[in-house]
Amino acid sequence: MEEPFRIEDRVSEVWRDGDPILWWNGEWMTAGMLFDMAEDSKMVLYGGGFRRGDRLMVLMPNCPALLALSIACWRLGGTVVPGNPQAGPEAVLSSIDAVDPCAVVVGAPLEGSFTSLSESPVPVISMSLDAPLNGFRGVDTSISEDHIALLFSTSGTTGRPKVVPVSHENVLSDMDQALKQVSEISDDEVFLNVLPNFHTLGFIVSGILPLLFHFRQAILPSFMPVDRTLRAIEASGVTAIVAVPTMLRFMVAASLRMGMRFSSVRLVISGGDRFSVDLDSRIEKVFGVPVLEGYGLTECSPILAVNPSYQTRKLGTVGPILDGLEWQIRGLDGEVKEDGEEGVLWVKGPSVVSRYFRNPEVSAEKFVDGWFNTGDVVSIDGDGYVSIMDRAGDMIIVGGFNVHPQEVEAVLSSYPGVKEAVVVGKENSFSGQIPCGYVILDPSASVTSAELISYCKGHLPHYKVPRKIETVEDFPRNSLGKVLRRVLRDNLNRGSR
Template structure:
């Protein structure tokens, strides 16, 4: 089985002058990325990083996310991109499960390093284009399979974090099959890399796929503010956008407010959430191209299916499966149904993880005899998949997974809260928003204006407080007397 660093090493060294990524207004060559990889590898080696270890990454999209990944792979280890805005308590729980050698964090957030130090986790500040500062890591209590490339963190049904280890073979199969499947994914294109790297759609499809496919990429730390993203799209001559529906809505809103219209976009891929088909027409009018909708899951590295071209696409579907998947349709009890039936989609194939990281309970619940339970209810007609419902309790806000258990645990950190329940509520813009119900401790009273700590979810050391109003995708916290309703 080939490995990512071997595939990428040849590409970076064979054409060092070829355009690789656009960053902060300038193009960098493949040789520049190779240089960042070499320097990062030296620091990691000196820190004690070895085969089977994992490095946590708490950084926005930037060249160093790619460089640190390749450097860790070249030493036989893996990376674990994490969300710095998930709150201190939730993040430290995740870190404890991942058994990290250390954490690389963005150098302009010293409070992250201070909090990690208090928790006993070695860490090192890192510039967005390097360098990674020297540090001494802790090793690992147990060495992992060296074939693991990335570990993504989510929440389990118990509310405790679970982690999804994705192998080199998983990613290579997924990105090469996606490149074969979609006619626009070819050398000469310029893809936008603006989705969060702690989600597999952003990390694998926006970041790794272009490197493997000899496609240039324009890296943005974030897609907000949308006006700046539009300017960058034109400055870098972006031809392809990978996005979630909320991101597309924000970009179109910025155009309507007078922002720059994209000049060279020829394709838009949307995933992560059910798409409002009316958005397709508006995207073509305002952003320059209609939408190719796809579908995937973290456990599948992530792409399962996508509409392959504008000529063959079927609006309202998530397209056809990429190469390598077998599928079954089952009922909610796991009984096999006819392929024409509506039911839960089960998958088997080389893109799918073998199970959850050191978590036999969650693995046994979702993986049976080599088959993976997606938890999604679908209908398949002529090979085209329509996602009808979700059998799990995940709330999807604008294409991003929100786990009710994480929200509930964050609310329970508030000193006035006794119990909490989070549910999804329909929303015309984001698909769903999070709505929370709390029971206050005895002697506590609800005010007409909820405490800002409740609106944020968690006033952790890693989370910046929003300035006024509710965070995007959040609904007001509602107070209840007595027991909260069951989720």
């Protein structure tokens, strides 16, 4: 018999009603309780006019209700759009404009943060974190294909947000191949679900993967405070941790401070950012196992490569590319390179999306004849293990959150007297990176760094605000006048060592 090609069908098949499925607020919820919550939410959605192909935006912390609402939405043939509650009302309104949802569901604890969404063209509905949806009204919008499970926003390398349509097939193919590759995963795993759900690593790998393969999961609304996360790992018996390097660094420091060790943990996977190998031995000291590093992109649903086991891992690499994916290394001119040469990674396969949502121009640039340009410069050794050499884009990752330089530069450049601005990432032992800015002022202008930082605080989320801004005569440039960001970044980081 063929396996179901939709997420909600696969999930329903593998769980019995009495199975413990989610650890929440110190107690285990059964699969039957989750599915009842999903069915009740489905009926409320349907009664409020939710149609096949509708898109539902959710601004919620990690919680049982988010998973139940997602299942409900998929059962009706809809698409879930996880949004970033920390981005602020202005960014949320921009996202609403980009994805055209029929409604926005906000987790009850966050409701007060979005009073300004009264300007929203669509209804904003509050929802408890562990109960079914209670009332719904959707508006008519243009509908999407019912095979699209999720829409995620990503800035990528262009600076303006792109929306990635991830299908049910994309998710199922990627999770099947990832589970096949990582031989360390056992049948009785308990996953930690604490990553932000508006990223694919959090929503799909920490949330959906356990549901698909009958793994229990411990859900926390957020990673901070870290002490709470560590106590939850201990109390729920977490065996598998998927985290970004910054989170691992915080957990290690807090564990050593609190004198905690975790005998239940047998698998730690790092993704979402480059892993510093010096952290590996410290993680093993606390959790009893070292790290398996992986690599992925939103457009790849998200896992592209991962180290298979502790016996075969190569520290400093992200492991081999998953089976079922084809790959090529190309030069910037698009020519395929010889084996062993460094270049830009292109991939194709059933877990790779086919386009961006309502963005044919950028889709045509990044998706060519079925191949996707990852924008990452890599090298692949004779055993197939991938080393990430550099981001072809210049994304700054602050505590696991993506900061695109162009967004911050646009704010800086809008300040009177600023002629040009460049923002790069400086290495930081706790947050991974911090944004730092360089500005060229108009000849008659007199602007201080403190003024610019204060201005940014009024226009950007805190993690996007540059910690340091320096005035310069000019930037390093190539022969075409293009700013050489890498030179600025390297000089900045060399000075911090």
